Amino acid sequence: MLITLEGIDGSGKSSLHEALKELLADLDPVFTREPGATWVGESVRRAIAEQTDPVTEATLFVADHAAHLAKIVRPALAEGKIVISDRYSDSRYAYQSVTLQGIIPEPERWLRAMHNGWTIVPDRTFLCVLPVDDALTRLKPAGEREHFEKREVLEKVQNNYLEYARAEPSRFVIIDALKDRGEIALFVAEAIREMAKAGTKKGKGKR
Ligand code: TYD
Numbered sequence: 001m002l003i004t005l006e007g008i009d010g011s012g013k014s015s016l017h018e019a020l021k022e023l024l025a026d027l028d029p030v031f032t033r034e035p036g037a038t039w040v041g042e043s044v045r046r047a048i049a050e051q052t053d054p055v056t057e058a059t060l061f062v063a064d065h066a067a068h069l070a071k072i073v074r075p076a077l078a079e080g081k082i083v084i085s086d087r088y089s090d091s092r093y094a095y096q097s098v099t100l101q102g103i104i105p106e107p108e109r110w111l112r113a114m115h116n117g118w119t120i121v122p123d124r125t126f127l128c129v130l131p132v133d134d135a136l137t138r139l140k141p142a143g144e145r146e147h148f149e150k151r152e153v154l155e156k157v158q159n160n161y162l163e164y165a166r167a168e169p170s171r172f173v174i175i176d177a178l179k180d181r182g183e184i185a186l187f188v189a190e191a192i193r194e195m196a197k198a199g200t201k202k203g204k205g206k207r
Contacts, residue, residue, distance in 0.1 A: 007128030010135030019185035
C-alpha cells in the first residue's frame with residue numbers, strides 16, 4: 001500500500017510524516033521521501049540550491065523518482081509493506097507545471113507523460129492545505145528560502161494540487177493544515193490503519 005503526503009512548503013507535511021513514525025510504529029511502514037536520500041536526491045538538492053535551468057531541475061526530479069521507485073518503493077511494496085512517502089509524483093505535477101510555464105508547452109501534460117507507464121500511482125494521498133500566507137510564516141526568512149518558496153509560486157502550486165484533488169476525489173484526502181498538529185497526525189494515522197485493515201481482509205495486503 002502506497003501512501004503519499006503532499007502540500008506546499010510550510011504545510012506541515014514533513015512534521016506529519018515524523019509524527020506517523022511513532023503513531024504507526026507497530027505496522028512497521030517504510031518511511032521515505034522525495035527528493036530522496038540517494039546521490040540522485042543529492043543532485044536534485046544541489047540543482048535547487050544553484051537554481052539551475054528549470055528543465056534540468058525537472059528532469060532531475062524525475063530521475064530521483066525513478067531511483068526512489070527502483071530502490072525503495074517497488075521492493076517494499078513487493079514485500080507487502082506500507083510505504084509512506086513525504087512528497088511523490090504530485091509534487092512534480094504541481095510544482096514543475098509552474099516552473100516550466102513558458103518554457104515547455106503544456107508542462108503538466110509533458111510531466112505526466114514522463115511518468116505514465118512506469119510510475120506507481122499512490123493508493124491514498126493526504127494533501128495538507130492552508131492559506132499561503134500562513135504557510136509563508138512557517139518558512140525561513142525570505143532571504144534564505146528556496147526559489148519555490150514565494151507567494152506567487154506557492155499560490156499556483158496549491159491551486160494545482162486542489163485541482164488534482166477535485167479530479168481524483170477517491171485518492172485524495174484534504175487535510176486542514178491549520179488544525180492542531182497532533183489532531184491531524186491522529187486522524188491520518190487512523191485512516192492509514194483502516195486502509196491496512198481493509199487491505200488485509202480482502203487479501204490485498206500486497207500490491
Ligand atoms: P522538500 O525536501 O520536501 O522541502 P524541505 O527541504 O522544505 O523539506 O522539497 C524541496 C523542494 O523541492 C520543495 O520546495 C518542493 C520542491 N519539489 C519540487 O518542486 N518537485 C518535486 O517533484 C519534489 C519532490 C519537490
